[in-house]
Amino acid sequence: MDPFAALADSTRRRIVGLLSEEDRRAGDISVHFETSPPAISQHLKILREAGIVRVEKRGRERIYSLDPEGLAAMESWVSDTRRKWNGRLDRLADMLKEEE
Amino acid sequence: MDPFAALADSTRRRIVGLLSEEDRRAGDISVHFETSPPAISQHLKILREAGIVRVEKRGRERIYSLDPEGLAAMESWVSDTRRKWNGRLDRLADMLKEEE
DNA sequence: AGTTTAATTAAGTCAATGCTTAATTAAAAT
């Protein structure tokens, strides 16, 4: 699943929010939600495959951490879009200026 | 549909890309895609309800334009997440510094 | 007035998504 679709789900965004604060074990993520541990595990898998999150096995626990690279796609799309939009505003400003 | 879900679809992101260049009539958007005009119209409705796009009726045409406010939610979520993440890195750097 | 054009809404189909409970894997503890 691509990063945009991965972050379309609010539960997954909340997970990312938790991991932006600190690395956490799967169970420590799970307790923050009403949904079952398997559901959270499935969300984590999606985030992993989207490159947004990493896992590290530690004994029988899995430590999840944010992979900031994963946000890059979204960040650059947004900033590109914003830049193009601003470029239009700038050209409009120029046109108005030449009318003076 | 919330802005994140609205932008999870690549067709809708392409529409936003087109509108970041210039305002366009529904039909002028539609021709850029293989899918049928009704499908594009449905996408436009979703973008409208997410606050990402605006319409203006002009005779029997509808002129679509980008509503940059609509991107704000995504932008601020991403930058907040990034900020929290960076904050962690900073604290880590401080800790390493104090060890010197 | 009647027809064409621009666009949307309606209705139905199919695939994808998110959830649940049950089953499995594998490490830790007794």
Added chain:
DNA sequence: ATTTTAATTAAGCATTGACTTAATTAAACT
């Protein structure tokens, strides 16, 4: 060695999402 604990995978189900064609709305043209 057996049992408990942490987490995931499997299977099934209900909902949502994106698409299609057909029908509708409304403005423009002749």
